[in-house]
Amino acid sequence: MKVRIELIYKTPKGMKTSFNSEMIDAEDAILISEDLEKTGRVKSIKFVDHREGTWSVKELKEFLKGIQTEPHDIIVYFDGGFDLETKHSGLGCSIYYKQNGKSYRLRKNSLIEELHTNNEAEYAALYLAIDELEQLGVHHLPVQFNGDSQVVINQMREEWACFEDALRSWADRIENKMKKLGIEPEYLLVSRKENKEADKLATQALQGIEIISTTEK
Structure with a gap:
């Protein structure tokens, strides 16, 4: 905070x-x-x-x-990638937080098949991150979300209109999940270099490498 x-x-x-x-x-x-x-x-x-x-x-x-005993001071990085040839999407997120006086980093990725564009994959990666926050027990706290997708960040900020039905559906799901958890999001557009950890997780998912880990920083 x-x-x-x-x-x-x-x-x-x-x-x-x-x-x-x-x-x-x-x-x-x-x-x-x-x-x-x-x-x-x-x-x-x-x-x-x-x-x-x-x-x-x-x-x-x-x-x-x-x-102190709950996750707080949370910063999330997310990224999604879409393979045109296989029609597979790789999702990745890394979550930094503090709990009980210590700092942690959670990394998670996922491979899914039902998406059709890279923008959908970016939205799905954000949803993956929120789902992980729910598993951590995060609720009624401000959370900073960092991503390199101008589409997702600007649409979630409501600075850009969302005309595509598929993307609007993802945005609605995300906003409903946020409200359910009481999360107050702050969306920041970062460079691909700043987002390299989430990008690597998404790439590893496309390569069939599953990552899920929590480490103390």
Whole structure:
């Protein structure tokens, strides 16, 4: 979870001004706020999340304590590939998350036969990732989804219209799954280089190499 710090600073002579930080990890924001409060010149301080919700230090600490045993701070990479010759699709996703004070990476791929285009494979890879989040028990949390498909990312952001029935069907399935889990998605378009891990998983699926693993980072 990321928040920004908003504070009012008061000088020894009584002058006041306000400061806003950039969005940073909530744990880091608490440490910084506690360090600032040691100066004795902070008149008020609060934290603001991505939905513009406000938190006190106590509230944010209690929230972070409550989610420690569940997966959180989740970043997902997904990619899909389609083989025109075999009509097979390779799906891949890697999920980075924290739980019980440790960091993990889950990798998963899948080979399926019922799709017809590369764009469908990209959507199916996103759905695969969400299905894995459900298996992890992720719910009612913000999740960052990174992909290199302009079609999927821009359509899920509702920046591009979705005219194809097959793609619209996938988008509806994904949105319904998100609502069911209470996931608040943030979609980021990344380069193929940044998405190379998910791309490799999709390629391995097309090669008949099945990958499913969770490792501590």
